[in-house]
Amino acid sequence: MxxxxxxxxxxxxxxxxxxxxxxxxxxxxxxxxxxxxxxxxxxxxxxxxxxxxxxxxxxxxxxxxxxxxxxxxxxxxxxxxxxxxxxxxxxxxxxxxxxxxxxxxxxxxxxxxxxxxxxxxxxxxxxxxxxxxxxxxxxxxxxxxxxxxxxxxxxxxxxxxxxxxxxxxxxxxxxxxxxxxxxxxxxxxxxxxxxxxxxxxxxxxxxxxxxxxxxxxxxxxxxxxxxxxxxxxxxxxxxxxxxxxxxxxxxxxxxxxxxxxxxxxxxxxxxxxxxxxxxxxxxxxxxxxxxxxxxxxxxxxxxxxxxxxxxxxxxxxxxxxxxxxxxxxxxxxxxxxxxxxxxxxxxxxxxxxxxxxxGVTYAGSAFNTGNTNFDAFMTNFYSKVNNTSDGISLFNEWNMTADILYTDNGNTVVIDNYQNYGNGYTTLDVRTGDLSVDNTNDANESFLAIGVKDYKVHYSFDGLKMGSQDAQNQNGYELLGISPEAEFTMNAAVEIRGGGNVGSGVTFDGDVLLSDANFAVTKTNLGAKNVGVYLDDASYEFHFRDLTLDVESEGIKLLLGELWSEFTIGDVRFGDKYSGNSLGGLVIKHYQMGSEVVISAGGAAGRCMDGLGADAAACDTNGGYWLDTDGEGLTVASTQILLERNDTDPNNIKENSVTYVTKRTGADNNTGLQMKIDNMYTTDGYNGTPTDTNTYGIRSTMSVDVARTRVLKKTDGADANGILGNKGDELISTGPGVTDYVYAPVPSAAQKANRPTALILTSNTRIKELNIESIQLIHPGALATPATLIHGVSLQNLNLSSTLSVTPIR
Amino acid sequence: MKFNVGLATILMSLTLPLQALQLITDDELEKVTGQDGVSLSGELSFNEDGGPLVDVDPDGIGPLTSTWGACSDANAKRCGTRLAVKLNSDAGSEGWMALDELKGKISFDGLTIKSREISATDSFGGDQNEAGIEGMTVLEIGLPNKIKYENFSYNVATSSSARPTDAGFTQQIRYGVDFNGTVNMQGNMLIFPTGNP
Known part of the structure; x- marks a missing residue:
């Protein structure tokens, strides 16, 4: 630059x-x-x-x-x-x-x-x-x-x-x-x-x-x-x-x-x-x-x-x-x-x-990632160009480490020791609209075509640190849906167009496959090794059509168009990422239309926890503690419209389901016992004519803030860092280091101003109606038809709010 | 394969404080970097003033009665969360089991979650050998010291249909719970896989 x-x-x-x-x-x-x-x-x-x-x-x-x-x-x-x-x-x-x-x-x-x-x-x-x-x-x-x-x-x-x-x-x-x-x-x-x-x-x-x-x-x-x-x-x-x-x-x-x-x-x-x-x-x-x-x-x-x-x-x-x-x-x-x-x-x-x-290196190539369904998308994408087409083909390799610091109203959270390395091939070319993989797109609208071939990515970070880079490592990323360690091979075909949902913006169509994947759900560092819960031998195939990105007065708005995906997990492992004991396998399918995500600046409103009060003083007088999350922060609001199963194309069935597989022979899911939560979908909760409407979906708002919070000691005596105190004493920070804190039985006003820094997650989820058609027990090879365990589930009128303060275990 | 949820709660909570009282040396402190895990405090609130379902005003002047509405609306019959489960097929006996009118607040302090490797020196009062978890990694959920319930309530009922707005809907409440107060807790819950995956 x-x-x-x-x-x-x-x-x-x-x-x-x-x-x-x-x-x-x-x-x-x-x-x-x-x-x-x-x-x-x-x-x-x-x-x-x-x-x-x-x-x-x-x-x-x-x-x-x-x-x-x-x-x-x-x-x-x-x-x-x-x-x-x-x-x-x-x-x-x-x-x-x-x-x-x-x-x-x-x-x-x-x-x-x-x-x-x-x-x-x-x-x-x-x-x-x-x-x-x-x-x-x-x-x-x-x-x-x-x-x-x-x-x-x-x-x-x-x-x-x-x-x-x-x-x-x-x-x-x-x-x-x-x-x-x-x-x-x-x-x-x-x-x-x-x-x-x-x-x-x-x-x-x-x-x-x-x-x-x-x-x-x-x-x-x-x-x-x-x-x-x-x-x-x-x-x-x-x-x-x-x-x-x-x-x-x-x-x-x-x-x-x-x-x-x-x-x-x-x-x-x-x-x-x-x-x-x-x-x-x-x-x-x-x-x-x-x-x-x-x-x-x-x-x-x-x-x-x-x-x-x-x-x-x-x-x-x-x-x-x-x-x-x-x-x-x-x-x-x-x-x-x-x-x-x-x-x-x-x-x-x-x-x-x-x-x-x-040139476009893979023009006219047939793909063979091992996932025949996905290969058809990639082969079609590269069939639109040939070996005389102009474009840019590149090989990229990298290795890096970083600390990433986010500061909200003067309070800092650190993503500690982020490491990323990998390599792979990419092609870039501009195509006329008639070459789109989605024939519903405007044939007169040209687009940027990005192909990704065998991009091998490895990343990890040690954890989060609250307050400074000298603080104690902790988890908490799980609650944000972030994997602390992952490796995968990516193949993808993406089309990018100018113009968003309204006026200017960006529109995407794409097919992406992450294969040979391993994702950590949570992990603990034991010095020479990490142990945790890992999704091993995973494959995540996802597709999106007419996804738009706009920056509007309410924030960065993503209208997700049509989405469908299949996340296959060979083994959910406890312990080592490759050899830990397995819980079995999972197959998770998603199918959505009309969903959206809005990312905006500013966190949750400040509020009194464990007490009542409209401000910090009143809250303290009432015996509570005030979470000062006003001002900066990040809020993600989403609407997920889950559709009923679409099986019009038997080779590409789209549905929302979760299947748990166990007692397999080898790693073949078809040899095990399966429990399938089948055909989940949202509706608006009332009988419609001719069918129920489905416009509300699952609406969630998650605000992420970094603020000071109250932490009480769980047990009498020295804690894991050797700091003495009694059960119920309040932790007060005295510096940025791992052991820079004391426990105060009755903290003074000055001590309360030095409560520890925490990640504050404030969320609200609202559902008018979420349906599950059935929960089935499937015995491939033993029973011709599944045995239905539950014949229907209906969740109505949920309005769940939560506030979580996330701090290290001490 | 079974999905076992191992409970080694009270026994473990008794031993942990005793171990924690031992002085930690400088060498041991240098190894403290591997604490990881997470401690959570906070609150969950169900349908504080109702949910997203609100019946449409039939005549525009305010409904005399409605099925769904805000908890502050005296005319609304219901404002809580409803979870209905159908255990039998249509061909057999009809009917749904429902967890109905769930609402209220739960707050807690010090819920911990971490991955942990069970070693030979960990003591579970004999349960360790019985469960066969020595050397295994478990997901350890440390129960919070206290859980505080405020106006936490629900009903368990049997219903003729999933939706209370369905024509001919009938429901029989089997029992209801209304909970205020504090529950003190100790110990951990261990989650780990066993059997043939």
């Missing part, structure tokens, strides 16, 4: 200088040389191909840009683009180049690599712009060049096209200011010299008017929405030297530091996405160190062939978002303390790299 901004400045600088060559008579007439030289430059430029090569006989290859054209956006080959440049040399300031660009188009007919050249490309690219650039180049002290630059572009458009369809970043504005940067060749140690660019100050601002899948201007109903970004950097540096990871190439080391001073006013460093309302990541700060970034052209990757290879030895830093705002309300602050580095897991080395190749 940051390097791109700087490179764009350098590129513009280079363009300005390049244009000093070849003055025609027209431009010479415009030279007015009192204080320098003025140049008018009208141009139509056409370049057949431009090739970058790091081929050195033993490694490397070619990167080729074909059919490059520069001219006016109205007719890039027939109308000249005009620019004007004023050049001056000052005795103290150095060289000044003041440029004005009238509407100009840079067009690339194709970009390809190695053996792909001539057959497939990354697609076609158009970059339209107009604006100004001021470049000052002087001498730095004691050596090197001192460069100041200010670039301001408007009416910028970027179009990426493949297979006759286009992805369009519409109506951008781009402003960049580089202040007192020093470019110098320096010794960077290890006998290596590099071009070192010291950047004391850098400012960038970008806005994107719309994003859509059309080469024409984006309209509201087909646009994702608009974006804006502002960033100020200080004390940053880029080092560039020759030589890649293998032979020739390019290597860079970089350090970027956010300027926090700009965060004192307004949004400061921020990114925002605006639909009907705005999602904003405001007041960003932190720093990032990139070590050993290399750029090479490489050959013969097993799946994608010749490719561009980008790799990082290490990317380390912290990134803090001071305020995450949804529809003008803040949910609090987020901080990521991350480290991407090479590491070996199960004898496999995982590095941080991206390999890019042109």
């Amino acid at each position: 940051n390097k791109c901004y700087l490179l764009s400045v350098l590129l513009l600088s280079g363009l300005s200088q390049a244009e000093l060559v070849g003055l025609d008579e027209g431009t010479l007439e415009n030279v007015s040389g009192q204080t320098g030289i003025g140049i008018n430059f009208d141009k139509i430029i056409s370049i057949g191909s431009l090739t970058y090569s790091d081929e050195d006989g033993s490694s490397g290859g070619d990167l080729q840009f074909n059919d490059i054209k520069i001219g006016s956006p109205t007719d890039v080959t027939g109308t000249m683009a005009h620019s004007q440049h004023l050049i001056n040399v000052d005795a103290t300031g150095g060289l000044f180049i003041d440029s004005l660009f009238e509407p100009t188009r840079l067009q690339i007919g194709g970009i390809s690599v190695g053996s792909h050249i001539g057959s497939t490309s990354f697609g076609q690219y158009i970059f339209d712009f107009e604006g100004t650039n001021v470049l000052q180049i002087g001498g730095a002290t004691p050596s090197g060049f001192l460069i100041n630059s200010a670039t301001s572009l408007k009416n910028v458009d970027f179009v990426w096209s493949t297979n006759g369809a286009s992805f369009h970043l519409d109506n951008l504005t781009i402003d960049r200011t580089l202040t007192d940067a020093v470019f110098e060749e320096k010794d960077i140690g290890g006998g290596q010299t590099a071009l070192v660019i010291d950047i004391p100050n850098y400012y960038s601002a970008t806005t994107i008017g719309g994003i859509c899948f059309s080469s024409a201007d984006c309209t509201a109903n087909e646009s994702f929405g608009s974006f804006s970004r502002e960033l100020s950097l200080i004390n940053s540096q880029i080092q560039i030297h020759g030589g890649g990871r293998e032979g020739e190439g390019l290597t860079m080391n970089m350090y970027f530091e956010f300027d926090e001073t700009v965060n004192s006013v307004g949004d400061g460093n921020h990114s925002s996405y605006t639909d009907d309302s705005t999602l904003k990541l405001a007041k960003q700060s932190g720093n990032i160190t990139v070590t050993g970034f290399t750029f090479d052209i490489d050959t013969a990757e097993a799946q994608i062939g010749d490719h561009i290879a980008m790799q990082w030895d290490q990317v380390k830093g912290n990134f803090k978002i001071g305020s995450v705002e949804i529809a003008s309300a803040s949910m609090g602050a987020l901080e990521f303390q991350f480290d991407f580095f090479d590491a070996t897991h199960d004898s496999v080395l995982y590095q941080n790299k991206v390999l890019l190749a042109p």
Whole structure:
């Protein structure tokens, strides 16, 4: 991101200088040389191909840009683009180049690599712009060049096209200011010299008017929405030297530091996405160190062939978002303390790299994940393109660790020691609407097609810490439905369209399979090992159609369209994740239509627990304790409309059911005894004509806050951390550490202000009617028909509210 | 395979405090990172002022009587949660068992949940060997010290149909419970698999 901004400045600088060559008579007439030289430059430029090569006989290859054209956006080959440049040399300031660009188009007919050249490309690219650039180049002290630059572009458009369809970043504005940067060749140690660019100050601002899948201007109903970004950097540096990871190439080391001073006013460093309302990541700060970034052209990757290879030895830093705002309300602050580095897991080395190749690698391929039902979806998705289709195929591998801190009203919860590693293949291309896997979609609406092949993902975190990174680890993620440790292989086919439920937004259709999966439900660290409850040998297949995402005044709104899924769990294990004792297997099927999820900022209202009182003082007087959850926080509201079984397609039966399987021979579910909770569905609770209505579903609201709470000691004597107290004493924090607390029999007002930090979960679930058609006992092979245990269940009029304070076991 | 819920409640609660009284050394404190698990305190409230089912006002001037409504609505016959189960098929005897008019509040302090490996030094008063759980991982649910009930009530009934709004609906209440007060609890509940999965 940051390097791109700087490179764009350098590129513009280079363009300005390049244009000093070849003055025609027209431009010479415009030279007015009192204080320098003025140049008018009208141009139509056409370049057949431009090739970058790091081929050195033993490694490397070619990167080729074909059919490059520069001219006016109205007719890039027939109308000249005009620019004007004023050049001056000052005795103290150095060289000044003041440029004005009238509407100009840079067009690339194709970009390809190695053996792909001539057959497939990354697609076609158009970059339209107009604006100004001021470049000052002087001498730095004691050596090197001192460069100041200010670039301001408007009416910028970027179009990426493949297979006759286009992805369009519409109506951008781009402003960049580089202040007192020093470019110098320096010794960077290890006998290596590099071009070192010291950047004391850098400012960038970008806005994107719309994003859509059309080469024409984006309209509201087909646009994702608009974006804006502002960033100020200080004390940053880029080092560039020759030589890649293998032979020739390019290597860079970089350090970027956010300027926090700009965060004192307004949004400061921020990114925002605006639909009907705005999602904003405001007041960003932190720093990032990139070590050993290399750029090479490489050959013969097993799946994608010749490719561009980008790799990082290490990317380390912290990134803090001071305020995450949804529809003008803040949910609090987020901080990521991350480290991407090479590491070996199960004898496999995982590095941080991206390999890019042109074309759609799996076009026309038949899939064989072992799940024949799902394979049909993937095969159909890739049958829409062929081996000459343009697109991007990539292999991605990563290994990282992080602590993730969420702060709500000054109270922090830490996701501790998050680790993630894996690798896999992805393809990206833009397709015309008639190639959609869902023939109910508009055939005239192009879309982005994302295919995922054998993406092997492993992640884990140790637990949650309340208050600080020094606090005691605890569970509690289970209550949020988050697995603390998982591994799976993902295959997926997803289509993304512009436009949401109303106006701008995003629409998704997709088919996803997580196979060879193991998910932890809960776990405890016993030092050398973890024990817990794990869902082993699992497979989760899910499908979604017409799922829309909008940011509205009520929050981030997901209308889920049609959803159906099957979650098959081979063994529910207690103990070790692979070999613990098994409870048996589970098959869980979901089928929903018209469900929705709304994510909003702000938690639950403050309230009195274990007593009565409208405020903290009254609550305390009444013997209760006050949960101060007002203000920041996160609330997720959902509506799940469960439909009755749909068996119109016998090969794709959709239903809501849970089947528990046990007493199997081997791992074959068809050999065991099954208990099936069959055909669950919601209705609105009254007899309808001709059928009951089903619009209410299961409505849930869950608010997540971090706040101080009351914790009472359960037993007399020392607790698990060796802190003494009696049963019923109240725990009072004295510091951030694991043992920084005391037990107070009768806490003072000052002590009550130091009650421990807890995760506060406030939920409400409402159901008008939930039905279960039957509960069956099934004996495959023994009985021809299931034995019905229960002939019907009806749950009506449930309104369940709960408040839970989640703290460590001490 | 059976799904066993092992209860080693009171005996275990007696032994844990005694063990906890022993001093913990510095070396042992260094190992404390593996506590994990979670302690929960809070409250559950059923149908505090009714549920989402509210009968439509038949004439627009307010119903004289209705089946479903808010608990504060004197005209509403019912406002609690209803769970009806049909044990027999239509071909046999008709009828539903119902847990009806469930409402009220339950609050608790110190419910704990964690995965735990049962070792040879853990004592369950002999139950450990009987259950054959030594070396096994169990899901340990530590019962809260107290559970407080406020206006917690329900009826157990037999009904002619699942929905009380069905034509010809009849219901016979077998017994009702109305619970206020505090229950003190000790001990743990252990959940673990046994048998052939």
